[in-house]
Amino acid sequence: EAIPVDSWHKSVCRFCGSGCETRVGVRGGKVVKVEGLQEGWNRGRLCIKGLLNREILYVSDRAQYPMVRKNGQLVRVSWDEALDTAAAGFRDAIAQGGPDAVAFYGSGQLFTQESYTANKLFKGGIGTNNVDGNPRLCMASAAFGYKSVFGADEPSGCYDDIEHATTFFVIGANMAECHPVVWERVRDRIRTAPQTRVIVVDPRRTPTARDATLHLQIRPGTDVALLNAMSYELLRTGLVDRAFIDNFVTFRKGTADAPPLTLEDFQKFLEDYAPEKVADLCGLSSAEIREAARLWGISQAVMSFWTMGLNQQTHGVAANRMMMALHLLTGQIGRPGASPFSLTGQPNAGGGVRDTGSLAHALPAGRLVSKEKDRHEMEKSWGLPEGRISPNPGLSAVPLFEAMREGKVRAALVMATNPARSLPNADRYREGMEKAFLVVCDSIFPTDTAQMADVFLPAAMWAEKEGVFSQSERRYHLVQKLVEPPGEARSDLEILVAFGERLGHGELLKARTPEAVWDEWRRISAGSTYDFTGITYARLKELPGLVWPCPSEDHPGTCHRYVPGKDPLAKKEGRIDFYARPDGRAIVYLSEQGPFREALTSDYPMTLTTGRRLEHWHTATLTGRIPQLQGIDIDYLELHPGDAAVMGVKEGDWVQVTSARGSVRLQAKPSMRVRPGVVFALMHSMKHLVNAATSDSVDPTSGQPEYKVAAVRVEHV
Ligand code: SF4
Structure with a gap:
């Protein structure tokens, strides 16, 4: 009806x-x-x-009232009392330890205006670069990969490329469950062009892998070796685009300003990665690797997709660089259907956090806190005296919570995320959250993190407030306010402004409505490689989103970045213009696989990897409360039937998964989906803390933790 x-x-x-x-x-x-x-x-x-x-x-646990901890209990108070208490806690922390004794930990679920305002308040007002958030846990390695290869973050293609691709290369992404609607467009392409090939690289036989022409069931954490081996093979067989390499690519090792190397240097480097030399390490046959390279090399247009499986490892930046390198070596970029394309996990990690520079090392629109010129530009834009923004990068997610544990960060504002459950090695960092003065702002109460709060502030949710989200293809959308929030909940923007005023930074936060903040942010983007000056509120209200760069109000948005004639920022003539790089050339890095951060031993002989399933999302603070999803099992451990038989484990038996950090008990689900020696758990479990066992080792460049590879033992209990 x-x-x-x-x-x-x-x-x-x-x-x-x-x-x-x-x-x-x-x-x-x-x-x-x-x-x-x-x-x-x-x-x-x-x-x-x-x-x-x-x-x-309309779930029953919507947060409605501010609360303050009194005698160990969170009790309902007025907004004034909650905000005054929050501000007093921050003032005390700053008085004792200076501005770097406080921090903001945000989320790819905040609107762009909210992340931008928090970034401005903390970096420009309070004077600390301790601004980070959960995008550090999911997309940091992709962001560092793009920036180091192309000079600018974010993918260069768009979803319309799907209709032109002849091969899809999906690595470390279970799109059929985690990005299912994008995957349906891929399946549309397969249905209408049956010659389309799909290569899936994943340690599990996921629903995505079921559609694969070739599934490489790789050993977790060996992606760099595989991608190097494919590069070796493409060069050996001549299936590369030599003209593209000669005109638009340089080769370097380490950093973007390292001395340039030659293609011959790169080929020599790759000799250690011949398929037969790395096949055992990757848990694949050399024939499989060669076939993957051949299918890539003979394709007219290759579109690659990846997400957390590639990013969440200690070699995450190297893996991202090599993914982009495959496109550069073969000229598979800047043509319809040819694009490297990372998929974002949250609704606004890209536009809200990466673009606004709301991470500890960054400033808005690609600027860096370590660069004097970038700091001065932002100080001018924000009406601050020169020297106001600290030149020291702040603490990224894992060191930030470690600093809370050590008492160095004494107060933190956590918005729209649940780090007590989502951080790796979570028990260790829960200690930090218990110790610090914690202000938690969420639309749900309780969450694991909210229960540790000294002050809890109830937040409005999507249709109860107004703001902009940006998704994987750089498309900005307006989310309109349509209904009132429950109880006394307020938008995160209102909360940030009220909190900032109490800390004496009201003058800095003059833009206070979503539209005023958006217009300020548009002006700041002008002239940068992110230029979206033309994405006005009026256009966002009318159109189904706009894709940047979009430098003027009559510009339709840009599907293919860096392509002269299509991207308004590409000024050179010719096939492509990597304008964010000083020499106009993208970089192929000589990237080592490197040793495993956590080797398998007789004590910890198996590899734990984690992921998601279709019906649930993240730590299930939202989906776990929806009645229709309540019967869906999220508390199991997949293990290979051969491994289960050796342990005498049957379906539904309890098993204990133990790493060097901690343990979690789950119910066994023997399954051919995983390869022998690998076990898989969902990140969603609300009853069991899977992240007690995951690894908090981080990629040394991006600071992203290695959720996908942890050495564990599994015991029948
Ligand atoms: Fe689309 Fe939402 Fe499903 Fe993601 S979760 S595929 S955005 S409907």
Whole structure:
């Protein structure tokens, strides 16, 4: 039976970084229906999480009132008392330890205006670069990869490339479950062009791998070796684009300003990565590696997709660089269907956090805190005296929580995320959260992190506030305010402004409405490689999003970055212009696989890797509360039936997974999905702390932790 609706409004899904566009029906001050927008890139499709966008607004645990901890208990107080207490805690911490004794830990689920304002308040107002967030846990290695290879972050292609690709190379991404609507577009392509090939690289036989022409069931954490071996093979067989390499590529080792090397140097470096030399390490046959290289090399247009499987390892930046290198060696970039394409996990990790520079090392629009010129530009834009922004990069996620443990960071504001459950080696960092003065802002109460708060501030959710989200293809969308938040909940932007005022930074935060902050941010983007001056509120209200660069109000947005004639920032003539690099050339890095950070031993002989399933999201603070999803099992450990038989473990038996850091008990699910020696758990479990066992080793460049590779033992209990 049709649900009566008073009015329909355009919006976007609150969950993953696919960014599916929605039509939202409102009646009587309530959201009553959410469906896919036919004119959107998603062609009206939504996955089950998207269809449940309405339900998350009305779950029973919506946070409604501010609270302050008194005599060990969080008790309801007025907004004034909560904000005064929060500000007093921060002032005390600054008085004792200086500005770097406080921190902001944000989220790819905040609106762009919210992350931008928090970044400005902490870096420009309080004077600390301790601004980081959960995107450090999911996309940092991709961001550092893009920046080091192309000089600018974010992918160069767009979803329309899917209709032109002849080969899809999917590595470290279970798109059928984690980016299902993008995957349906890939499947549309396969259905209409049956000659399309799909190569999937994943230690599990995922639903994505079921559609593969070739599935490489790789040993976790060996992606750099595989991608080097494919490069070796492409060069050996001549399946490279020599003209593209000669005109648009340089070779370097280590950093972007290292001395240039030659193609011959690169080939010599790759001799150690011949397929037969790395096949055992990767757990593959040399024939499989050669076939993957051949399928890539003979393809007209290759589109690669990757996400956490590649990023969440201590070689994450190297793996990202090598993914981009395969495209550069073969000229598979800047043509329809030819694009390296990382998929973002959250609805606004790209636009909200990466673009606004809301990470400890960064400043807005690609600027860095370590560069004097960049700091001065931002000080001028924010009306601050020269020298106000600290030249020292702040603490990224893992060291930040370690500094709380050590008492160096004494107070932190955590917004829209649940680090007590999502951090690796979580028990260690829970100690830090217990110790610090913690202000937690969330739309759900309780969460693991909220329960540790000294001050809890209730936040509005997607349709209860206004702001901009940006998804994986650099498309910005407006999320309109359609209904009132529950109880006394407020938007995160209002909360940040009120908190900043109490700390004496009201003058800095003069832009206070979502539209005013957006306009300020548009002006700051002008002239940068992120230019989206032309993405006005008026256009966002009318159009199904706009893709940057978009430097003027009559510009339609850019599908293919760096392509003269298509990208308004590409000024040179010719096939491509990597304009964010000083010499106009992208870099192929000589990237070593390097040793495993955590070798398998007789005590810890198996590898734990983690991931997601279709119906749930992240630590399930939202999806775990939706009645329709409650019966779905998220508490199991997949292990190979051969390994299970050796242990005498049957389906449903309890097993204990122990790493050098901690243990978690889960129910066994013997499955051919995983390769022998590898076990897999979901990050969603609300009953069991899977992250007690995961590894907090980080990539030395990006600071991203290695969730995907932990040495463990599994015992039948
Ligand atoms: Fe939402 Fe992602 Fe599902 Fe699209 S694919 S409906 S963005 S969760």
